[in-house]
Amino acid sequence: MRDKLPHLPKNFPSTVFTAAAFNLGGKVRTFKHRNSLNWAFGWCAITALGEFDPARSGQLILWELKLVLDFPAAATVLIPSAVITHSNTPIADGDTRMSFTQYTAGPIFRWVENGCRTEKEMQVMDPLSYAEMQTRKDTAYLRRLGNFSTVDELLEKTV
Structure with a gap:
């Protein structure tokens, strides 16, 4: 996407994400949710911050995977936050937890795929491309699933 819009400034010099959220409340916790407006075929980077014991509070829960993960301060996890329901456990008394999250909203990808215009603009300005789109x-989701590795591919690389 960057090559199509080189004039747009980056949030940070070394990130591929278009947006970031700082959650600095001190006892940051999220309730069970999905970020439905994020790009479903991309990653969301979540970094835990603060001083807490990850074995007793602030664990990351990935609901569909039935996983509860110790998620220590300074750790970063990449998840497809639009499709995996996630949350974290409450913060223990005396602990502090914050987070820094980077993501890209799905409409940005659609806008770029549409020639940097909305679907309505594309329909008016380029009806043939609109009809093709x-x-x-x-079947768009099938093409995009190819961006993810399969378990077999991952295991093949480790042997």
């Missing part, structure tokens, strides 16, 4: 919508 509409025919590809039903």
Whole structure:
């Protein structure tokens, strides 16, 4: 995407994400949720910050995977936050926990794929491309799933 819009400034010099959120409340915790507006086929980087015992508070819960993970300060996890329901456990008394999250909203990808215009603008300005894009919508998710590694591919690399 960067090569199509080189004039846009980056949030940070070394990130691939277009947005970031600082959660600095001191006892930051999230309730069970999905970030449905994030790019479903991309990653969300969550970094835990603060001083807490990750074995007793602030664990990361990935609901569909049935996982509860110790998630210590300074650790970063990459998850597809639009499709994996996630939360974290409450913070113990005396502990502090904050987070820094980086992500990219799905509409940004659609806007770039549409030639840096909304679907309505594309429909008016380029009806042929709009019609072609509409025919590809039903199978778009299959093409994008190819961006993810399979378990077999991951295991193959470690042997």
